[in-house]
Amino acid sequence: MTNEHDVTRFIHLLEAHLGVPRQKTKRTEPLDMLIGTLLSQNTNDRNSHRAYIELRRRYPTWKKVAEAPVGAIASAIRVGGMKNQKSGRIKALLRTVHKDYGSYRLRGIEKMMNDEVISTLTAYHGIGFKTAACVLLFSLRREVFPVDTHIHRICNRLGLVKTKNPYQTFEAMKSLVPTGKSYSFHTNLIRFGRTVCLAQRPRCGQCLLYDACGFSEKEKFASGKTAVSSRRNSDFMLLDEI
Numbered sequence: 001m002t003n004e005h006d007v008t009r010f011i012h013l014l015e016a017h018l019g020v021p022r023q024k025t026k027r028t029e030p031l032d033m034l035i036g037t038l039l040s041q042n043t044n045d046r047n048s049h050r051a052y053i054e055l056r057r058r059y060p061t062w063k064k065v066a067e068a069p070v071g072a073i074a075s076a077i078r079v080g081g082m083k084n085q086k087s088g089r090i091k092a093l094l095r096t097v098h099k100d101y102g103s104y105r106l107r108g109i110e111k112m113m114n115d116e117v118i119s120t121l122t123a124y125h126g127i128g129f130k131t132a133a134c135v136l137l138f139s140l141r142r143e144v145f146p147v148d149t150h151i152h153r154i155c156n157r158l159g160l161v162k163t164k165n166p167y168q169t170f171e172a173m174k175s176l177v178p179t180g181k182s183y184s185f186h187t188n189l190i191r192f193g194r195t196v197c198l199a200q201r202p203r204c205g206q207c208l209l210y211d212a213c214g215f216s217e218k219e220k221f222a223s224g225k226t227a228v229s230s231r232r233n234s235d236f237m238l239l240d241e242i
């Protein structure tokens, strides 16, 4: 059965090879983070960051975004893909936030317990538990370990959990990630999933976690000749840049 010691071992191995990620000192407004994660759906972090920067350049306040026509918002964020769907969601989110809070700030959210933050944010259309968990970790600096499809895949391959979907993994990992390590483990697993433990053809032959990994097909993938991709792109994390 997996326990905290197994997770700690993987955290240390990843930190030894990829470094210990440090969060920037400046805190990001939770609403900025929500819009950023909406923009990140179905695209890579660099393109969603470009879309975010262009949106903020054209409309420096969320009030201006809310007042802009959907088509103009779509034009500003087109580099991030799915511009029509995302622009509609952004506008709807801003309208609802303004209706609920009387401003374009999620006032009081920083005083809520983690579960309350998650239930508050996931009540908005297009905001899932992963986004809410990212707001908790990246914006509110809580000890929360967000799980996306990539982290779900890796945690299962490593044998840390045996779950069917990211939500189950999120719940199962809550008691396993040691205090103070949520950001490091999340960040390094994202990097690791982009360069080594790929979804389709994991590079098990070059994997630093090979000996400890519980993936039943690791020997098969270890024989494949695939180079580990550059870390230049894998290190860019949208949520660190908003």
Ligand code: SF4
Pocket: 157, 158, 196, 197, 198, 202, 203, 204, 207, 208, 209, 210, 213, 214, 215, 218, 221
């Ligand atoms: S051995 Fe393969 S499956 Fe296991 S963590 Fe490494 S790359 Fe992923």
